[in-house]
Amino acid sequence: MVFSTILFLFRFLPITLALYYLAPAKLKNLALFVCSLVFYSWGEVKFFPVMVVLILINYFSGLAMEKFDQNPKMRRLFLIVSIVGSLSMLVFFKYTNFLIGTVNSLFGLSIGLIEAATVLPLGISFYTFQTMSYSIDVYRRDVNAEHNIIDFGAYVVMFPQLIAGPIVKYRDVAAQLHVYEHRYRLAQIEEGICLFVFGLAKKVLIADTVSHLWYDIIGVWNGAELVTAGVGIANASTPLVWLGLLAYSLQLYFDFSGYSLMGIGMGKMLGFDFPMNFNLPYIARSITEFWRRWHMTLSGWFKEYVYIPLGGNRKGLKRQIFNMFVVWALTGIWHGANWNFVLWGIYYFILLTIEKIFLLDKLKKGRVWPHIYTLFLVVTGWALFVGNEQGVGLGALFQKLFVPSGGVGCWYFLRNYWVILLVGILCSTPLPLKIWDRIKDNTFIKVVVVGLLLVLCIAYIVASTSSPFLYYRF
Template sequence: MLFSSLLFIFQFMPIFFLIYYIIPVRFRNVFLFGASLFFYAWGEPYFLLLILLSILVNYVAGLLLEKNSNIKQRKFILVLSLIYNLGMLGFFKYSNFFVENLNYILKNTLSWKEVLLPLGISFYTFQIMSYTIDVYRRKVEAESSFVNLGTYLCMFPQLIAGPIVVYTQVSKELKERTYSLEQIEEGLKVFVLGLGSKVLLANNIGNLWNDLGELGYSKISMPLAWLGAVSFALQIYFDFHGYSLMAIGLGKMMGFEFPKNFNYPYISKSMTEFWRRWHITLGSWFREYLYIPLGGNRKGKGRLILNLLLVWSATGFWHGASWNFLLWGIFFFVLLTIEKLWMKEWLNEHRVISRIYFLVGILVSWIIFAVTDLREIGTYIRKMFSFTIQSDWIYYIRNYGLSLMISILFATPVVRTWYQKTKNLPVDIVIMTGIFLLSVAYLVDAAYNPFLYFRF
């Protein structure tokens, strides 16, 4: 069930909040837990047992870690929980990939039934691992209520696509939270802004990228190749940022404060800055639970390079079981390593050049991300630097030029700055009502409404 669907907006969401607000406070976690399981089961009921087992295993592990003072035993419990969590993620997300590659090497000698990928497994696995690790570190007390831990992991706003919320960020709100009419109103505004970003911007500009796929990358000119790269960059930003905003808005309406996930990443001047602004909760998770435990930058340049390689290989592979995602992670590893060791100060001093470098680099990276076939990636990137000028791009500018300009404008802080200076209650009502009605009209009339991060 997509947030950007008529079923969710006009059936699930109003019924959920009507019941949520009228039931006694002590039953709200029970109801939220049950409603979240229903939300998840709507799409994939056969994977419901998997997420319940994840809660149970880590609930027991947390209690054992809390009560045990023996260091060796505590490490053993933590390792067992990590093996289970990563084992489930590895089996369901990566087994097809490894068998496929083994069959390629062994010339199809292995028989294998394809394993389906459970929705949101990458997100909820990272969330529950952060809980167990933080209990081991004595950073937070173990959750004594199975329902509360289940509510944390299964909370439907961020269950299948983030933002990645670590337990320490919501532990107090799980036990006691308050909300007001102002908070509900603010949550609704954030939800509507996310809906508009997803439906009116991402979906429209995404059509351009789809058109190029149907045309064939070998047939496009250099200007059209760059136009396509820009369209995908904007589509994936507004797609995922919009979904994150909807999740944050829904959480706010329930009394939770979820962390910010994006901060205008395309105004960056380097890849380092980009990853401080893009998918912030994922970057924070890898920094806290992988990069720093590996030693970070505290053990010399050689170890720093190795740590960066491990982190960015994992970041790429986290996004999907495909060679292009691993290549995508390595691409960022190379650029980020060069920036950290040699280019950081130079980029800060040369702002125009740094922005050109960043924009070229990020658009190339999105091609590696978007195109799964390595040969097709090579074809597309060659087209980007082929210097073949044709008139094919004019047709797409005519059809998508307005959408491109609007999307680029909203990818910068310009509109937000204007809105904060001029907003008042009547303006808010008109703007939010207009965005909502246009989004609903689009959903009623259009068949194209994907969500890119479902596949991750």
């Protein structure tokens, strides 16, 4: 079930909120748990057992680690059980066929692909990391083990952040899960509604609209089937391909940040404060700063649970660089079971290493050129990111980008899309936030702005076909 659909906006969400608000205080987590399971099972009921198994493995592992509090070996054993149990699900569904295909290519074998691993359970990359963070935190004694399985299940399967983040650690919501009376305030619900509408506008009004430029080039695909033909990468000129890649960069940002903002907004409606996931990443002045602003909960997860345990920056420069390599190789493969994502992770490892060794200080002293440098490298990185999609082709895309060639020009498309491109660029800056800060204390203007955005979004949704979130596939 996608947030930006009539089904979700006018059926699931209002019914769920009504049940949640009307439920007695001690039954609110049960209501949230059941509604979230319905949300997950709506289009993925066959993967319902996967979710249940993940909940049970980590729930009982947490209890066992608490029981054997004075037995380090047993605590470590159950930590390993929880991590292996969680990762085995992720590896099976996401990487089995990728690994089989790689082995076949390297050794000339013909091992058959596993049919059960051809469909990826929605959001498994996100909720697997959440369950692992819980077990690791219990092992470290950063949090107490959760004794109520309904409360723990509500945390794991909570629908606002279930499918595509933000990645919420148990300790981020543990206190709120156990507040049964007065969990939410009217002001918090009001703020949540505003954030949800802003996120919906990012997704529907900007991401879905600017995406048409990219799809005009590569075509619209349903799996391996071409639904609507585009210009084609081979037939597009170099300027047009760069323009299309700019559109894709805006689409990806507003699509993912819009989804995260909707999740954060719904979390506030339910009485939870989820961590922010984006902070205007396209205004960054270095790649280092970009990754402090983009998908912040993922970067924070890898830093806390991989980079620092490996030694972080405490064991010398060589070890720090090795630790960065591990983190970025894992970050790349986390995004998808394809070699282009591995290359994408290594690409950022190289850039961040160069900045760490000598470039970052120079970037901090610059004014304009650091922004140009960062945007160019980030957009180039998105070419690696999207290179495996139908209608693209990594080699053909990079040849068009960096070997100037003719073809269909960009002026026609620029004339048709310049308004949405300009809107996307302006909304990637602090300007909208500054405007909102000026008007948010005026109740009438705030209601009008939010109301108009909501009406526009609904009109766009009704007039167009459903467009799933890009990060559903990762």
